[in-house]
Amino acid sequence: MEVFLQQLINGLTLGSIYGLIAIGYTMVFGIIGMVNFAHGDVFMLSAFIALILFIALQQFFGFDALAPSFVIVLFASMALTGLWNFVIERLAYRRLRGSFRLAPLISAIGMSIFLSNFVYVAQGPRNKSAPPMFSEVIKLTSGGAYDVTLSYKQILIVVVTAVLLAAFWFVVQKTPLGRAQRACEQDAKMAALLGVDVNRTIAATFVIGAALAAVAGVLYMLYYGVVNAADGFVPGVKAFTAAVLGGIGSIPGAVLGGLLIGLIETFWSAYFSADYKDVAAFSILAVTLIFMPTGLLGRPEVEKV
Amino acid sequence: MAPPQAPSPTLLRVERMSMRFGGLTAVDDLSFDVRRGDITALIGPNGAGKTTVFNCITGFYKPTSGRISMAPDGAIDSAALDALTRSGARGGEGLHLLERMPDHEIARDARVARTFQNIRLFAGMTALENLIVAQHRPLMRASAFSLAGLIGAPSYRAAEQAARDKARDWLDRIGLTARADDPAGALPYGDQRRLEIARAMCADPVLLCLDEPAAGLNPRESAELNALLRSIRDDGTSLLLIEHDMSVVMEISDHVVVLDYGRKIADGAPAEIRADPSVIAAYLGVPDEEVAAVEQEIGA
Amino acid sequence: MAETSSVRAALADAARYGLIAGALAFPILALRVEPDFSNKLVLETRWSWMLGAAIAAFVIRLVLALAPARAARRTLATAVDAPSAGGKTATRAIAAFGLGLIVAWPLIVLFTFGPAGALKWIDNYGVQILIYVMLGWGLNIVVGLAGLLDLGYVAFYAVGAYAYALLATNYGVSFWLCLPLAGILAAFWGILLGFPVLRLRGDYLAIVTLAFGEIIRIVLVNFSALTNGDAGIASIPRVTFFGLPFIAGPKGFAAYFDIPFSPIHRVVFLYYLILALALVTSLVTLRLRRLPIGRAWEALREDEIACRSLGLDTTKIKLTAFALGAMFGGFAGAFFAVRQGFVSPSSFNFVESATILAIVVLGGRGSQIGVAAAAIAIVGGSELLRELDFLKQIFGDGFDPTQYRMLLVGLAMVVMMNWRPRGFVSSRTPTIFLGERKTIAADLVQEGRG
Structure with a gap:
């Protein structure tokens, strides 16, 4: 029972991070039908940016009040990662929109390889261990075989995720930008004819997706305390799995899928085999795509003949 | 009065077919027959569900309900059809249930070939290659699944020569021999339409389904097309076509089925259809009451 | 003004x-x-x-x-796209010259650098490149001809390598028997993995093949009882000259032919072995392209729906492409194992798949010469990066030029997609003709509807 409760907490925390990344996949897929293969590496880049900014605040400004520096780092890395993805979209994907369907995917694979190796070259191959932050824990149960704990980190992750998702939901549902996004999803050409700036809308989608991935990156850095240039790939694939499982194109689906993948991963590690935990995620990805490509909340797609 | 003829046997029968996409009913309880040796036209205003009917017949969509049967070599026999339906099999003894078959088997076994509203040629392959690909099955058999072909066996060479001759005949018939080695995607629009028909014919169909073959053709091309379609029919392949151009429909078809909002509103010879007030109403958008008034006036 | x-x-x-x-x-x-x-x-x-x-x-x-820039780009593009009659003979001449150079390469470097100096040139710049040429040609069947994006190709390479490694170390099966077995096993895995996924849309197919590739790698890491995990399988028997080992003793190749022993013999033999394997891959592919199955692959790449409307069983056709590509990957894998004498899961990660894909994408999907050229550029280029040690004197000791290899590969993929999305050699030659064979310009050739 204690193990179960602990894994539930851990799974939801991890799932929040996956959900934030998954939104980036799902939004881009929804609006231009592209699997943004480089999104996981954008996430990894944001974790590095966050780590560097954290240390810069301490080292150069002697600023070590944790909570305010967390807020500064969070917003700064959202902005910088957003700028990165803006430039990436502009240089690597925009011209390919009218090309054959696999062209943007191949370009994104190239971008993914470029980004991970760029960070590798710029920051070196070693794991970077961040100083521990928010490491206090609350004991939820004690006296049993096993103390169930809830760390401040975990609370912070879930709360930040919830708040930012709410803000994001407002943007997508209530603002002209969100309306333009939905219009482009339905029919980009028609939207353009009706005066929607399609290029700007798509750019905004990439920026928002990257900003949410940056939130995930900051929280990931905080949670695991270690980042590495190779860290984009596996979380990226898992978040993509989350997006597919939830129904690609559906934003609530991405969050739901993220939570499910987080839970499945932690429970799988706890009850079956930690060695094969990535196999679980990859298998879910394959099985979902093969047997229910519309996912849990996605809309069915009718093949156009 | 033309002397009454014994009706030719039924080749394709659609019975009570419906197709729904989510909440939208594209085709509603549709039944009609296609007779051997006929050119049957499926007409109706935009959005009437004609292409959906085509996609159901050729297996690209699975109808929500209903039965589509095809007898490539003989005639549809109701008793045999019911027995086949009960047996749960896809087909047998010259009878096929298309709603149970995947698309490529419909083309291969039930011998229904089709063209597409937005032409689907293999754009980067030459006109000749397009016609050779359509003869995949006999060539594949002759190449013994590539083994005989790999070693260049004479039997395969002969088969390839035969396929090339057949393709050349079709290129001659559609007047594209000179452009045989040009990529299909580089041909003018009207040529592409004819090439797509020739390609479908190279697959050796019993029933050829054409989705708006005259769309975008100029009057001269349209007349050539009519002649081509008639010659295909006279050579023994039945045709089912979707068409907007009434002059084409009235000129070449033997039998017309009219759809409106997914339902059949008329079914008969072109002359009957031309006079049918509900068809006129569907095309002109006249409200039902007025149709009733007109019907009363003419005593229908 | x-x-x-x-x-x-x-x-x-x-x-x-x-x-x-x-x-x-x-x-x-x-x-x-x-x-x-x-x-x-x-x-x-x-x-x-x-x-x-x-x-x-x-x-x-x-x-x-x-x-x-635009004018320059246009002239360059037309120059490559539409080889005239003269251009065609030039292409053929270049191909013949290239092939001749490749066949004579070990002799040329032996003559130039002597046995000691030639080793690196035959091994790093010869065998290493040819492995990737073969992998590129194998993947080209799947990606270039059939238009299916396979991101897990390295899995079949791994199957071939482990098949030889395990059969040879556990049961002492000879390489010459294992080579066909490795290909068959890889093809079998190709069919097994391909069957459920080949009805998927192109980009989903890519992701699922990626997932399968990773699953196979993780299983190789964790199924230690069979694979010895991350540590890999060492001391795999080396290649023999059809039974004669390349050793110094009296039973060796050198003694049998009565020539002085030299380690270069084995490397030269490996060079010609992989060259033969690669050429077989290429010849079979070129031949199949002119057969119904090859035309069906290309038709599938052009328009899958039209294929189905003509009665082509697209699942089966995709499966043959997948299995055949996997088979050549398996051959290459067995060769890799016998060359290295050691296999471990780290040789079969996603980066490897991505490199092979990059070779196909940059070279021009469907083009044999383009793929070979891209393999030479990418693999030879990364070997060249190793030679750039002198740059350390400029950038300091921490500078390692080989780190930039994948950075450049990734960048090249992005640039190529934006500049010439169909790859460097992107025109297509018809497989059958009535009058004359005309090359088809790239912009008409489809890349798989995805």
């Missing part, structure tokens, strides 16, 4: 790019985190890197804006 204002506009534009590049470079390039001796992270500043990035962006943008 117009001239100066356009220059001024270009300058302003380039300055904007420079600024953005500077901003992007700010934390990630300008500040490097490294743990100090107490394992606490500290930052090193490298403002010069940031400045360099900004200046590079500024200069590149300015050059692109001022150079008559």
